Amino acid sequence: MKINPHLGLVPAAIARVVVRELGIVRAAFGFERAAPPGGQSFGYGADGPLKMAILSYPILVIGDELLAMAFIPARLVAAHVAVAAAGIYGFVWLLGLYRSMQARPHRVEQATLRLHRGILGSMVVSLEDIVGAAPVEPEEIARLGRSTARLDLGGDRVLLTLREPITLRGAFRSRTARTLVVSADDPRGLCSALARTGAS
Numbered sequence: 001m002k003i004n005p006h007l008g009l010v011p012a013a014i015a016r017v018v019v020r021e022l023g024i025v026r027a028a029f030g031f032e033r034a035a036p037p038g039g040q041s042f043g044y045g046a047d048g049p050l051k052m053a054i055l056s057y058p059i060l061v062i063g064d065e066l067l068a069m070a071f072i073p074a075r076l077v078a079a080h081v082a083v084a085a086a087g088i089y090g091f092v093w094l095l096g097l098y099r100s101m102q103a104r105p106h107r108v109e110q111a112t113l114r115l116h117r118g119i120l121g122s123m124v125v126s127l128e129d130i131v132g133a134a135p136v137e138p139e140e141i142a143r144l145g146r147s148t149a150r151l152d153l154g155g156d157r158v159l160l161t162l163r164e165p166i167t168l169r170g171a172f173r174s175r176t177a178r179t180l181v182v183s184a185d186d187p188r189g190l191c192s193a194l195a196r197t198g199a200s
Helices: 010-028 049-071 078-102 138-149 187-196
Strands: 038-042 105-106 112-116 122-125 131-135 148-150 157-170 175-183
Touching: 010 078, 038 187, 049 078, 105 187, 112 187, 122 157, 131 187, 138 148, 138 157, 138 175, 148 157
Parallel strands: 148 175
Antiparallel strands: 038 105, 105 112, 112 122, 131 157, 157 175
8 A cells, every 4th residue: 555655744554544544535436446457357245244234324324313312412513513424434434445345356367366355455466376266154264263364345255275375465454374265256256267377
């Protein structure tokens, strides 16, 4: 993730958060750049829990405002505004994350597999470093525990086994692992594409 040079006076951790939030807002309002042409794209999270959260979120916002009206005195206008603003920004955040997922699909290219979790994380894996790819169930993921890196956001998932450990860069932390779980709307299609390249 590139840091804006205008944030040079801000500590790096804060700058990363600011850049991420600006990226999410940009994506929410349709300013996320589309994936470049070429390669084979695989979406993720199209009908996952995030989409359901976005569809139900307006009801939650109304509920929050009704609770605020019931428990916060009407004279505390600033508190009511803060509750409403937090609710609206929560919706913008979820929408931005969802749209960034749509704009950043997984991509199988000539020599690499580019993996994403929307704006929250990414990884580039050399196809020759992938020794296995198979659909995986949540119960099996739970058994793998903390030894596996996660780049998933619900829905169907694929387990990738790598020849060498690789570091996953995320918005919140990094992790090095030899196995990686990713979300995929078409897990078997992604595995087949990798098999055709000789990656697994």
